[in-house]
Amino acid sequence: MAELKWKEAIEKVLDEEKKSLHYATIAQLIAERGYRKNLGATPKDTVSANLTTDINENKEKSIFAKVERGNYILRKYLDDANLLLTVDEISNKPTSRGNNDATENIFKIINGFGIYWNRSLVHWKTAPDLLGIQQIGASEVNFKEQIGIYLLHDGRETIYVGQAIDQPLGQRLKAHTTDRLSGRWDRFSWFGFYPVNNEGKLHVEIKLKDLTVKSLGDILEAILIESIEPRQNRKQGNLFFGLEYLQQEAPEIKKRLKEQLIKELTDKL
Incomplete structure (x- = not known):
C-alpha cells in the first residue's frame, strides 16, 4: 500500500x-x-x-x-x-x-520525559548520547543537551533527585557514574524543559506561559506519579500525556554485543 x-x-x-x-x-x-x-x-x-x-x-x-x-x-x-x-x-x-x-x-515547563531508562543501555563516553523515540517507528532524538529535572533509581527505589540546568542532562548523568553515587543506581528518569521539533532537534529558545499555583501543582503531581508510580494512582500525569520518550540502546553497545557474540561463536569452532 x-x-x-x-x-x-x-x-x-x-x-x-x-x-x-x-x-x-x-x-x-x-x-x-x-x-x-x-x-x-x-x-x-x-x-x-x-x-x-x-x-x-x-x-x-x-x-x-x-x-x-x-x-x-x-x-x-x-x-x-x-x-x-x-x-x-x-x-x-x-x-x-x-x-x-x-x-x-512548548509553553509548559515539562516538554518531554523518560521513565526508568536503563543505565546499561547508555555508552558512557565523555558526552554520552541519550537516545529516545516518541513511539515505535519514529526517528531517534538525542537528549544529551536536555535541561530539567532527573532522578536516579536503584531498582524501584529513588535514591537521588537533581537538576540539570547549569550542565545538560548528559553531563550530569555522566558525573554520577564516577561520584559517590556511582554504585548505587542502575536506572534514571528525566523531565525535560526543551521541546523537540519534527526534525528531532531540541528547541532551546522556549518561552514559558504564566504559571499558576494549580499548574505548578499539576507539574509536581505528574512528576511524582510518573516517577514513583503509586499502584492505585496510575494515571498519566495531568500535563504529560503524549510526552513520554522510549529509550533506545546506544549503537556502540549494540556493536560491542555483536562483536562479543561473534567471538564466543568463533571460540567454539
Missing part, C-alpha cells in the same frame, strides 16, 4: 475506529497499521498540528471535530452536539506558534 498523506492517514484511522481518539493514540495506530512509514521524530505532534490546522481553516466544514482536550473524532460520527468544542474555543487558546495541543506543550 502506498504511503498515505498525514491527513488521509488520520481520517482512515478515525473512520475505522468510529469514535473519538487522543492524537497520540491516532499517531500510534497510523504507525501500527502501516499507513505511514516516514513518521519523523514527533509523529504525535504532527497529528495534532494537522487536526487543528484543518479545523481552524475549514471551521464547521472540517471533516474533523475536537470533542475535548487532545481528543478528536470524524464530524460524521458526532452524535451529541454538546460534546463538540467550537472553533472559537480552540482558536482562543493563546499560543504564539499556532493553536494545537502539541505546540501548547
Whole structure:
C-alpha cells in the first residue's frame, strides 16, 4: 500500500475506529497499521498540528471535530452536539506558534520525559548520547543537551533527585557514574524543559506561559506519579500525556554485543 498523506492517514484511522481518539493514540495506530512509514521524530505532534490546522481553516466544514482536550473524532460520527468544542474555543487558546495541543506543550515547563531508562543501555563516553523515540517507528532524538529535572533509581527505589540546568542532562548523568553515587543506581528518569521539533532537534529558545499555583501543582503531581508510580494512582500525569520518550540502546553497545557474540561463536569452532 502506498504511503498515505498525514491527513488521509488520520481520517482512515478515525473512520475505522468510529469514535473519538487522543492524537497520540491516532499517531500510534497510523504507525501500527502501516499507513505511514516516514513518521519523523514527533509523529504525535504532527497529528495534532494537522487536526487543528484543518479545523481552524475549514471551521464547521472540517471533516474533523475536537470533542475535548487532545481528543478528536470524524464530524460524521458526532452524535451529541454538546460534546463538540467550537472553533472559537480552540482558536482562543493563546499560543504564539499556532493553536494545537502539541505546540501548547512548548509553553509548559515539562516538554518531554523518560521513565526508568536503563543505565546499561547508555555508552558512557565523555558526552554520552541519550537516545529516545516518541513511539515505535519514529526517528531517534538525542537528549544529551536536555535541561530539567532527573532522578536516579536503584531498582524501584529513588535514591537521588537533581537538576540539570547549569550542565545538560548528559553531563550530569555522566558525573554520577564516577561520584559517590556511582554504585548505587542502575536506572534514571528525566523531565525535560526543551521541546523537540519534527526534525528531532531540541528547541532551546522556549518561552514559558504564566504559571499558576494549580499548574505548578499539576507539574509536581505528574512528576511524582510518573516517577514513583503509586499502584492505585496510575494515571498519566495531568500535563504529560503524549510526552513520554522510549529509550533506545546506544549503537556502540549494540556493536560491542555483536562483536562479543561473534567471538564466543568463533571460540567454539
